[in-house]
Amino acid sequence: MDPIILIFSFFFLILGCGILRDWKLKKPKELSYSILIACRNEQENLPDLFASLTKLDYPENHFEIIIVDDASSDNSLNLIKEFCNRIKNAKCLHLQEKDSEYKGKKAALKLAAENAKHDILLFTDADCTIQPEWLKSYNNYFSNNIGMVAGNYSETNADLFRTFSNQMSSAIYASTIGLNIPFSAAGGNLAVKKAAFDEVGGYEKIKHYQSGDDKLLLKLISRTKWKIAYNPEIHIRTKINRTELNDQQKRRYGKFGMSSPLFKIISILIFLFYLYLPVNLIFFFDWGNLIIYLFCILFFWIINLVKHKYRFGILDIPFLILYPYFLIYFSLLGTFGKWEWKAN
Numbered sequence: 001m002d003p004i005i006l007i008f009s010f011f012f013l014i015l016g017c018g019i020l021r022d023w024k025l026k027k028p029k030e031l032s033y034s035i036l037i038a039c040r041n042e043q044e045n046l047p048d049l050f051a052s053l054t055k056l057d058y059p060e061n062h063f064e065i066i067i068v069d070d071a072s073s074d075n076s077l078n079l080i081k082e083f084c085n086r087i088k089n090a091k092c093l094h095l096q097e098k099d100s101e102y103k104g105k106k107a108a109l110k111l112a113a114e115n116a117k118h119d120i121l122l123f124t125d126a127d128c129t130i131q132p133e134w135l136k137s138y139n140n141y142f143s144n145n146i147g148m149v150a151g152n153y154s155e156t157n158a159d160l161f162r163t164f165s166n167q168m169s170s171a172i173y174a175s176t177i178g179l180n181i182p183f184s185a186a187g188g189n190l191a192v193k194k195a196a197f198d199e200v201g202g203y204e205k206i207k208h209y210q211s212g213d214d215k216l217l218l219k220l221i222s223r224t225k226w227k228i229a230y231n232p233e234i235h236i237r238t239k240i241n242r243t244e245l246n247d248q249q250k251r252r253y254g255k256f257g258m259s260s261p262l263f264k265i266i267s268i269l270i271f272l273f274y275l276y277l278p279v280n281l282i283f284f285f286d287w288g289n290l291i292i293y294l295f296c297i298l299f300f301w302i303i304n305l306v307k308h309k310y311r312f313g314i315l316d317i318p319f320l321i322l323y324p325y326f327l328i329y330f331s332l333l334g335t336f337g338k339w340e341w342k343a344n
Contacts, residue, residue, distance in 0.1 A: 002289050012299065013296050016299050018176060019178055019300070019307050020307070023149075023229040023230055023231070024140045030059070033064075035053075036066050036116065036124075037125065038108035038125075039069050040071065040105070040126075045127040046083075049126055049127070050079075051129075057135075065084075067090070068109070069092070069095065071095050077092075095108055113197060119193060119194055122134075123191070129237045131236075137233040141229045147221050147224065148191065148221050149231050150182070151231045153186045154166060154235040161319060173186070175304075186236070189236040196224065197221075200220040200223075232307050
């Protein structure tokens, strides 16, 4: 047996055990939420977002909706104003020009957080649609020492491999949070206690990064006394913008520089392993190595499917083999290449 393959196979078993961790409370309380949404040139997506927000199944006096127009050049601002005029607990804020200091959407989210009145900040994106039970689901995960709860998402018009890669992202979020070494989170489905957000200074320490309002905020909070939990219940739905898909992949996977030293080391070791694996299988083929490796990654994957109530597909097996190389490719492009932020 090859010791390197055995070590990395065992690594997947550990990740699978992380996914198994259950953060759900036995006696949840009804909490109060401020839903924060940054919007820039999203006029085509806003009607679906608004329709889903009006269907939220939660007491009206226990949540508010704050939508910030981030210097849109289309009709987004007017649509937001019309929605907020109709909905009693919705508020429209407006940034007339892009902030040069707070990159990406951080200026808009900062403004929204400053105007939030409830204890928990719940983030989503303007191109998302929300399920009615969204707020109720987060009640199940906020105990006194929890400062952030990460969620996951799905894409409504994704192809099979893209769907698989989104499910793999959920697996990585769940496993690393379950092991108390949180790696990242989805900014379109993320809840943060206002006290934890304020304790780390909001986005002040990470304002110069073009992206990473989710991953970097998680990193800051993980360094405090606050714990981070994971909510697998509600998959926020979003749409793919195919004209920006390549840049989106680079943004998503090219965040090596934002990772902690531990994850940088792990990432480099994984990169080297997946260069080594095909060489080993070609020149020193051993059925034992292959069976152990496949068993461990399938264990990891099946645990993820059960946790998130995903369906198994026959293509999942070849995708599990190909995905690491897809991840490495876009990680390298995103880290060393150039990409643009959406709707600039």
